[in-house]
Amino acid sequence: MGDSPANSKRSSDDVLAATIADAITKASLVSQQKAIRLRDGLAKGTLTAADWKLLAELAVSDKGRDSL
């Protein structure tokens, strides 16, 4: 038989991805604009090591200084 009908509720991945993106934004590690792409990548599981590296590098250049 087929699968259960699709549930319109957000998946756990979606919920957690949004939470993480918010936390990272609040920590000023990424900008609001990049946080959206970060959230989508997290939820879909498509973020690679290179993506993370680029994100961290861009964060450095965005801020212009190392505030960590």
Next chain:
Amino acid sequence: MKMPLQQLSVRGFRGATQLVDIAFEDKPVVMIFGENGTGKTTIVDAIDFVCNEHAGALEGRQSTPVKDYLPALGSKSSELQVELKWSSSTFKATLLGAKAKVVGPASRPNAKILRRAQILEIVDAQPAKRYEAFSRFVAVPNVERSESSLRDADRTAKSDFDIAAQNVNNAREELARLYKEAGSPKPDLKTWAKCKNDTDPKDLSARVSHIDALVALVNSATGTLGTLNQMKQQASSDLEAVQSLTIDLQAAEQASDEAKSDLLTLLDFAERYLTVHDDAEQCPVCEQGIMRAQLLIRIAARKASGAQVAEANRKLGLAKKEEERAQNLLENEEKRFLAASAALANGFRGSQLVLIRNGSIEWDRFASFLGDQVPPRTPESLALAADLLARCATFDGALRSERDTVSKEIENLRAIKLQYTAALKSAKQAKQLESLSRRLSALLSIVERERKKFVDDALDSIRKRVDTLYSKLHIGENIGDIKLQLDPNRRGSLNVSSRFESERDVPPQAYYSEAHLDTLGICIFIALAEQDSSDNTLLVLDDVLTSADEAHIQRFIAMMHDEVKLPVLITTHYRPWRDKYRYAKGPVANVQLVELLSWSKSRGIRHTKTKLEVDTLRDLLAIEPIDRQGVASKSGVLLEAALREVCLLYRCKLPLDPDGRHTLGDYLAGLDPKLRAAMKCVSVNQTGSATPGPEVTTALKQLLEAIEATTIVRNLVGAHFNPQGMNLTDGEVREVAVATLALLDALVCKSCGELPRRNQGSHFTCGCKAQQLHPLTIPGAPTAQIGN
């Protein structure tokens, strides 16, 4: 809460050989009661089919293919149809091949179905299997995949940083070694290394090239001189050969007159003449007669005697040519040597090398070699050139040593530059990588923290709910405190632990009874269903409670009505559960009771509305002529059920019976006069607004007295065959029923249909709290008798 499920129509599906049509009332709980084989599972399967596209009990079974066995006996698969009305929407499911085809709006009801066989699976399953049930709420595979990538990036950045830092250290150590080798010049290593790095190695390279050029000039001149000396020897040797061959020729000529070279030449001419002129009869010179033939023989003989002279003459000729060639070569080589010497002189004269400049060459003597000119080829020049070469050659060792020193200096300089540059570059890289690594670590820390918190919160939310539900069922039983924990050592593995007596964190499977595990499984399922619920969720419990004592059934009913906030459809074959509602021991007004009748292939699944006992009595009372025994008997049973509950509430004193069986008289006698006098029911009209409606208070003393007065009628007419009962009138029999109904109407809540039996501190209430029973305890009763 309302029941959005309005109607279920099933045709040609499993046990539904005939159309089954069940209309649902707007009550939050539906209980479908039926003995085994009456069609309960068919109804649940039909809901599963239309809502979840599952084949119910046939799902996944190889031995009973869906397309063959889902249709009812004697029905074609094309006749199978399940129709479900949910709120304002209708969903129709048919069988297409082996799959359900559902037509209806996109938002289909979300039926969460728990079957008997699944209960133990939830509790007793392997941790990995159990995790599957929870994975929807705690599994975040996509985030975990991204987190894994982040961890890789963090690890790589740290590793790259370590390598860069190591490179810095290596370069610094190498620089320190070179610095030490250089004698640790002042002021410090850093200044020295920077200075060396700024030094242009071109000057040193030019010095090496210059030294190489001087050495090459010496070598060239030396080589030329060597060749010249060889040629001199050759020329001398060739001259000696000519002289020797001349002596040889003279000796040969002396040994024979004919051997004189000019005579031999004459004989050659004579021979050729006579050979050409074969008719000659006289000598052309002396004009004397000759014998030509004899003369030719004589000439040949004379020539033979002069052959040695001829050979010596030939060799001498060759030797003279060789000697002439050697002289030419010697002259050329002398010119080359002079040219090489001139180059050598200019090279050394123009050198800025200290060791050359401080050398002891008297350049005045060699002035003829300086400048663009080459000195004339004279023995003096050649001797001077050889002297010059000898003087220059004395510098060869010093030049080579100087070149080695400078070469090493260049090599060191290159090494210093290499290490200095590497140290700077690696230090810069290390700084960048350290910054990157710190950011990645910060990101990873947030992702890990939020993921763990999410999972912990989700599990904690479910755990709390399970614990709440379970504690309602097992009050004072020293079990519960459920914990749900992911196994830290195994991915996708969930452990359940609980309390048992004084032991905490023990696996419930090890200590709990089967009934306790059953209820735990049900509570976990309900908690999960609630967690995943939406506006269109229906909770379906298919025959999950098979056996339980009265207290647990009562608590289960209370839990279902008080705690569960989802519409529920329950099927059961457990009669005591149903009868709790029938005797007003549950909020029957909130329950739709459906009863399945016996099944046969020809009649299919049949159902009827379950009648409450009190309604049965009302119906009996309306029948004419009166069913005297039926009315009296039903009244007695209802009274015993209600008064037993009241006696239990007040812990009334009853005659001890080992089987717990008591008569109506026992219950009435157990009601203390003080209690009777104080007993009253207060009904609060439910207006739906914040402020309650007017209260209606009914004292129970008179109603109980009326019951007591008619007890004899019930015993004579409704209990056994008794001739004395025949003397009683129909009116007297009716009074029993009227008194019974009056008491029950006063006791039972008109809103929820439940007896007030919940301790509220000062009185008892029903489930909806619209009905109160006072007092809470028997006035003046000893402490041991007080409590609920």
